[in-house]
Amino acid sequence: MSNNSTSERKAFFKRLRGKETDGGEMSFMDHLEVLRWHLFRSAVVLIVVAGFVFFYVDWVFDHIILAPSQNSFITYSGLCNLSHKLHLGDALCMPPVKFQLLGNTVSGPFMSAISISFIGAIVIAFPYLMWELWRFVKPALSKKEISYAKGSIGWVSLCFFTGAAFGYFLLAPFTFNFLANFHLGSTGVYQYMPTLDDYIDTLTSLIIGCGVAFELPVFAYVLSKLGLITPKFLKNYRKYAYVVILIVAAIITPSPDWTSQTIVAVPLIILYEISIFISKRVDKKRVQEEAAWD
DSSP: OOHHHHHHHHHHHHHHTTSOBTTBOOOHHHHHHHHHHHHHHHHHHHHHHHHHHHHTHHHHIIIIISGGGSTTOHHHHHHHHHHHHTTOTTTTOOOOOOOOOBOOSTTHHHHHHHHHHHHHHHHHTHHHHHHHHHHHHGGGSOHHHHHHTTTHHHHHHHHHHHHHHHIIIIIHHHHHHHHHTOOOSSSOOOOOOOBHHHHHHHHHHHHHHHHHHTTHHHHHHHHHHTTSOOHHHHHHTHHHHHHHHHHHHHHHSSSSSHHHHHHHHHHHHHHHHHHHHHHHHHHHHHHHHHHHHO
């Protein structure tokens, strides 16, 4: 790692701490004041959007939250039709989902509505939140770094929404179907009846988790720009990454056949390969720029 890239990173973090901006030096308190207003505006937008979602929370719960647990969900019929068209029989068809949601607290439905509203607000307002983060970081960037980040909010938002859709339309149905049809023992003494909170927490974890996981190419770009990772590093650990991806796919798919596991594993593998490609291009360009400086 060259001295030029190291000095650039140190300069960036120094500017980010407020020691140096285009408008002059900022004190620590000035820096906190700027951060406070960014957080305040983000909180206001989240509250407003959450209020809107809360107003329609019954519709959201019936048509969005409960949808992956219903037999009529588009993913179940879509995968089954795809399986028949590919002449795979019922390999991608999943057994009916059968479970009821329980509540064990008086305030359960109301608190669940609040949770649904704020999770929905985070998903809907994600581009705005990223825009506020960009406005906070932008003064610490040089003109060249700002040009590199052009269109970053759009790409970050696209990756997040793609991941969220993947988690909602694919991982959630596989997960709920597998858990609902998994039986412990043969006596039938155990009956699967998850609580409302557990169901909502599982669904939101899948959606937000996949949204963040699909930011892998963006993370690869940023970390490669900072010189913290290289394409060589990603290639060396590729086989270990593939093993982890396949294990995760085997755990969450409802059947042991290779077709259903492939549907889950392939997007994650593609993301990893895209990250290697992005890191390679960034590293090559960084080396050329450092050579020009020399």
